[in-house]
Amino acid sequence: GQSLEQPSEVTAVEGAIVQINCTYQTSGFYGLSWYQQHDGGAPTFLSYNGLDGLEETGRFSSFLSRSDSYGYLLLQELQMKDSASYFCAVRDDRDDKIIFGKGTRLHILP
Amino acid sequence: DAGITQSPRYKITETGRQVTLMCHQTWSHSYMFWYRQDLGHGLRLIYYSAAADITDKGEVPDGYVVSRSKTENFPLTLESATRSQTSVYFCASRVASNTEAFFGQGTRLTVV
Numbered sequence: 600g601q602s603l604e605q606p607s608e609v610t611a612v613e614g615a616i617v618q619i620n621c622t623y624q625t626s627g628f629y630g631l632s633w634y635q636q637h638d639g640g641a642p643t644f645l646s647y648n649g650l651d652g653l654e655e656t657g658r659f660s661s662f663l664s665r666s667d668s669y670g671y672l673l674l675q676e677l678q679m680k681d682s683a684s685y686f687c688a689v690r691d692d693r694d695d696k697i698i699f700g701k702g703t704r705l706h707i708l709p
Numbered sequence: 710d711a712g713i714t715q716s717p718r719y720k721i722t723e724t725g726r727q728v729t730l731m732c733h734q735t736w737s738h739s740y741m742f743w744y745r746q747d748l749g750h751g752l753r754l755i756y757y758s759a760a761a762d763i764t765d766k767g768e769v770p771d772g773y774v775v776s777r778s779k780t781e782n783f784p785l786t787l788e789s790a791t792r793s794q795t796s797v798y799f800c801a802s803r804v805a806s807n808t809e810a811f812f813g814q815g816t817r818l819t820v821v
Contacts, residue, residue, distance in 0.1 A: 601768075629808070630808055632808055632809070632810075634810075640814075641799060641812040641813060641814050641815055642752065642799070642801075642810075642812050643812070644809040644810065644811070647808045647809065649808075686751060686752065688810075690808050694765065695740065695759060695805075696742070696754060696757050696765070696767060697742065697754070697757075697801075697808075697810055698754060698768070699744070699751050699752040699753075699754075701749065701750060701751035702751045702752075
């Protein structure tokens with residue numbers, strides 16, 4: 600079977616840094632992606648890690664450790680507009696489908 | 710307009726009726742996906758397609774049927790709607806060589 604585990608909710612303060620973890624157990628693995636979804640909206644792509652290490656895109660960074668089946672999304676200089684749900688997703692290298700975790704709801708306090 | 714569009718945006722149907730959700734993309738992406746989103750379950754894959762005339766089951770395919778006669782269209786049909794199929798449905802597409810998936814705006818389906 601395939602499963603992705605991430606915390607259901609995280610709370611942080613505006614201007615701070617927050618890390619959202621994701622552990623996965625999948626039969627096939629091509630890479631780990633992160634998506635953001637605001638209330639009432641569609642998921643939008645944030646980042647992708649195909650290899651171990653850190654990928655940085657502005658205030659957002661994503662990390663992957665294939666040996667640990669673990670990754671995280673790091674959000675820096677939090678802004679109120681970052682309040683959203685964040686999903687990790689695995690692309691399966693056997694059949695190319697994309698499976699999502701259940702999502703982490705990020706609450707940001709002023 | 711370019712992009713991926715779903716229709717209708719909102720639909721209310723009765724138990725036992727057949728209903729089809731439409732998905733159209735203008736990029737000629739080879740891969741297309743259908744997900745349903747429910748509280749506490751995140752996004753669950755219903756069906757996906759690697760190309761025209763090629764479809765495969767995802768995590769929760771029961772009660773759904775898909776077809777893909779043309780690259781740009783990927784309709785999802787609920788053959789006999791049940792209340793448990795009340796959900797928000799998202800269609801997505803991506804290029805074969807890339808990982809980024811692009812999502813439609815979703816269809817909120819209510820089965821009464």
